[in-house]
Amino acid sequence: MNRELIRILLVEDNLGDAELFQDILDMIPESQTWNVTHVMRLTEALVELERDPVQVILLDLSLPDSQGLQTLVTLREQAPTLPIVVLTALNDEQLAITAVREGAQDYLVKGLVSGGTIARSMFYAIERKKNEIAMQSCLEQERQLREIKSRFISMLSHELRNPLTTILASADLMENLAEELSDQKKREMNRKIKESAGRMNKILNDLVALWHQESLELTSFNPCWFDLPPFCQKLVAEFQIQLDHQCSQRANSIDLIFVSQVKTYPVYLDLNLIEQILTNLISNAIKYSPKGGPVKFELTADFKQVIFQIQDSGIGIPASERDRLFTSFYRASNTKGISGTGLGLSIVKNAVEVQGGTIQVNSEMEKGSTFTVTLPYEVF
Known part of the structure; x- marks a missing residue:
């Protein structure tokens, strides 16, 4: 397993449980890869997140200044890109499901899990969060691409329709009213056709230039x-x-x-x-x-x-x-x-x-x- 240093923020108000957690980490082979910062309150956790970067948060839901799922929600809002593993004494299946829905990567019950389980849970949580962020990035790129395509089609339709309408209208007048139009009027119609065709040509040239610019080809x-x-x-x-x-x-x-x-x-x-x-x-x-x-x-x-x-x-x-x-x-x-x-x-x-x-x-x-x-x- 990769031995990169994993920084953990442990949010736990029970000193005995915090010491036990550190002892558990010391007993597993990967113990040298952990760096644990322990805080006892949600407010302290929020301050710590602004001060030092961490890779994973281990969270007790019952704290002196915050209780239940609101603890998780507040922490997730502050650190939306960090994986959060709930480690609590509350053995409640419905609460566990709701916690995962609210953004927790895992829900572990104290006394029912071993040190190895906790370590694996944190590793898995980190990887799942990376995949989640990558997926969100792909979805956002896809959304932006759809938006660009929509704007492009709308722009192209509008910008080409106007000069094309001018060309068709001028050509129609010159064809159907050729004998009634003065030479000056015919020259004016011809000028409009040329200007509109030039405008369309510029749009197409811009699109070709954009294609080279946005594609893998170098300009x-x-x-x-x-x-x-x-x-x-x-x-x-x-x-x-x-x-x-x-x-x-x-x-x-x-x-x-x-x-x-x-x-x-x-x-x-x-x-x-x-x-x-x-x-x-x-x-x-x-x-x-x-x-x-x-x-x-x-x-x-x-x-x-x-x-x-x-x-x-x-x-x-x-x-x-x-x-x-x-x-x-x-x-x-x-x-x-x-x-x-x-x-x-x-x-x-x-x-x-x-x-x-x-x-x-x-x-x-x-x-x-x-x-x-x-x-x-x-x-x-």
């Missing part, structure tokens, strides 16, 4: 040399074209500003991952600024690292929710009415960390958020 990392400032300028120009097309649809305009502290800066990074990072952060800055205002993208660099900073004037992020911001499918409580999958920031964080970088966020409600990504200029 593909293919670094190459490229000049960072021109790449950023090109990306901002593409966003500006989209904003120009959407200006008639938005109640408030977005002023997209790109500032680079360097004119040229070769980096050895993954071009696709950099595009994922910047595309998600800039599109979020625009999306979560429903009242319009400036969205500033600043690029700085030195001899060892590059820094991207994307700042908006949008709705901000509740302080209590920032720790969960990079969790897949998580969306802040103040984003209702704004479309989104809750995948973008999770993908960004993964793309940053794969390249050895960090991401930080500062935010103030109704005043905006600033995301700062720091990456080494060269990654191998």
Whole structure:
């Protein structure tokens, strides 16, 4: 048998029984593996549990400050992960059954059990509790998985249905009213189809990225040399074209500003991952600024690292929710009415960390958020 030290908390108000229990342990072969802490009251037991870790609790139900099953219930609430073996003079079968239902791993009656029985009971109790905790962990993981699947299906249905409805409605109008529609109206319908198809394509790309991130496969990392400032300028120009097309649809305009502290800066990074990072952060800055205002993208660099900073004037992020911001499918409580999958920031964080970088966020409600990504200029 394994001779790891087993720390026992003995909660027993009878000094004679406590000494007898210690004598019993001394007589069995495994005695050198025991370390017994003896207390006489429930309150003392609660204090001891906060002070020193134990592996098993041996509990008498009749104590000066607590009687019966309430003693067990109180102790179990204080130490839900510890196995408790009841060792009592009360030879009551119904009480024993109830005690086990209330969380005791075993119920032993003084005078009716040997030292070997007590030792085996404690060992078995420890192992049963480990299995119980493992089972509870599996059940909790299964519950979380079901919840994620439910949220995923709901999100996917909602986020794909809206652009698909737009595509079908626009295509139907162009087919059935082709002769009545002006050229300008046809161009508008065509633009809606393209934008909706692009939105669906982004969702699918995010799902593919999430699959690689959550599966056993490592995120593909293919670094190459490229000049960072021109790449950023090109990306901002593409966003500006989209904003120009959407200006008639938005109640408030977005002023997209790109500032680079360097004119040229070769980096050895993954071009696709950099595009994922910047595309998600800039599109979020625009999306979560429903009242319009400036969205500033600043690029700085030195001899060892590059820094991207994307700042908006949008709705901000509740302080209590920032720790969960990079969790897949998580969306802040103040984003209702704004479309989104809750995948973008999770993908960004993964793309940053794969390249050895960090991401930080500062935010103030109704005043905006600033995301700062720091990456080494060269990654191998």
